[in-house]
Amino acid sequence: MFCEASLAATVDGVRLWRAPDHTRLVFDLSGPVSHKIFPLDNPPRLVMDIAHSSINTSTNGLDLSTTPVTALRTGVKDKTDLRIVLDLKTAVRPRSFALSKNQQYGDRLVVDLYDIGQETVKTVKDVAGESGNRDIIIAIDAGHGGEDPGALGPKGIREKQVVLAISKELQKLLDSTPGFRARLVRTGDYYIPLRKRTEIARNHRADMFISIHADAFTKSSANGASVFALSRRGATSETARYLASRENQADLIGGAGSVSLDDKDHMLASVLLDLSMTATLSSSLEVGAEVLRSIGGVARLHKKHVEQAGFVVLKSPDIPSILVETGFISNPKEARQLSDRSYQQKMARAIFNGVNRYFEKAPPAGTLLAARKTMGGGGVHVIARGDTLSDIAVRYNVSVEDLLRHNGLNSTRIRVGQRLKIPAS
Structure with a gap:
């Protein structure tokens, strides 16, 4: 039985992305719909019924080669409903949800197919290695991805592509430097909920979280690179407030994650969080200042100080976190620069230099850099x-x-x- 009545709608497009742990299918709709989903065994299949709907697009172009889906079939159920059957190589854990239209997209139906497998949990020994002089772990978060392209620039330049390219250049620099190891939060073109990004960093036991962006503003004249840390009392400027709102709303496109301290006494949780956030924010501001100084050598700065705003990806109480706006992709000049590989390498090196200077001054205990400094x-x-x-x-x-x-x-x-x-x- 469908949960609610809906008007007739059509599926006008089907898009697919593969992430490390799941496959996402997005059905673009002409209007809101009701749906239900259920699995079948022998062989494994997933059936989705969409009420009072029909399909108005071809699915032949979908690349299923890296996914658990072997085929996508459609048909009519009860003369009024659209039935979609996914033939599977193996069983999956499905999740589906509807998203209402917004400024960027129309109505959508999202189906996530999570791989079933054993989760790997990293221990301190895994990260530190046998010597005890472990590498400093830097989690690099390329913003947006998948069905969320981020900001759009002239000539079809997409933020999600630019920032992934810069992130990969930064990863190369860190991995080639003794004492550092980089971990990309997003390794390809797929979406990760904002809270999940910090969770991935925590699973890697990251010492620092760097989120890379290239945003847009309402005026094409806006220009310059920026570095943000978390603000506990709101944004420090109208621009910061606008940008924070844009990034936080990304979860309306990709579905939201959550975090909880429910297993702690309320007062204890509050005190622990406050102490941790204070120390983490102080470190975030320090490394942010070093990175801002470095990128000022390759780009015009939007502001000459580290700005603070309520970005969701910066709200980790235990990992110093910064968000780097590498420029305004809505500015024609900066869009050209950001799409140029040579400039992407310069920006990545500038970010690296700032991070490296910070950790040379204050290396975490037990790391190779700390041992080097002691000796x-x-x-x-x-x-x-x-x-x-x-x-x-x-x-x-x-x-x-x-x-x-x-x-x-x-x-x-x-x-x-x-x-x-x-x-x-």
Whole structure:
């Protein structure tokens, strides 16, 4: 029995994304609908009945190769309803929900097919390794994804594509630097609820969370890069308030997650959260200042201080978190820059330099960087493509002259794969 009556509607489009742990199908609708969904066994199938509806699009172009779905079939049920059958390779855990139309999309029906498998839980030993001098884990969150393209720029430039490219460049820099390890929250073109993003970072036991964005504003003249930390008392400017509202509403597109302290006494939970948030926010502001200083060398800054706003992805009480607006994709000049791979690499390096400076000053206990600082040595840096001696000097907080002298060099020319001994800073 359908939960509510609905007017006749058509399915005008079907879109599909594959995420690491689930497959998402989005049905674009001409209007609101009622639906029900149920699984069948032998062989495994998933049946969805949509009341008073019909299909007005082809599903032949869907790429099912990386999904548990082997085929999608449609038919008519009771002469008025649309029946959709998903033939499956294996059983899945389904979840479905309807989304009302908004400024960006019409009505949609979302079906998530979660893989059934054993969940892997990381322990401290997994992260630290046998030596105890573990890497610093940086969670990099490329904003938006999947059916949520984020901000749209001229010539079809999409925020979700730009920020994933920058995130991957940042990952390369971190993974090529001893003492750091990067973990991408979103590795491809799929949507992750905002609360789930911080949950993924926590599962990786991240020391820092960096959310990468390239937003838009109502005026195309708005320009400049920004760095945000969480505000406990609201936004610090009208622009910050507007941008926070845009990002937080993304869950209206992708479905919302949740977080709870229900297992704690109310007063205890409040005190713990307040203490943790205070320390985390202080660290967020410090690393944010370093990153802002760095990106000021490659981009015009929208504001010369770290702004604060109520972004949902920054509301982690235990992980220092910043959100980097790499520029305004609604600004034609900045949109061209942001879509250029060379500029994406420069932006990623600037973010890296700021993060590296922060952790060189205050490395977490038990990390390789902390051990290096205690021993007074700077370790070894292997030259990667794009490295310059001045960048390396900034990264390790030493001078170019010290690098040259410490390595017996009389020229600033370096080559990929070359090993540089880093003097104590």
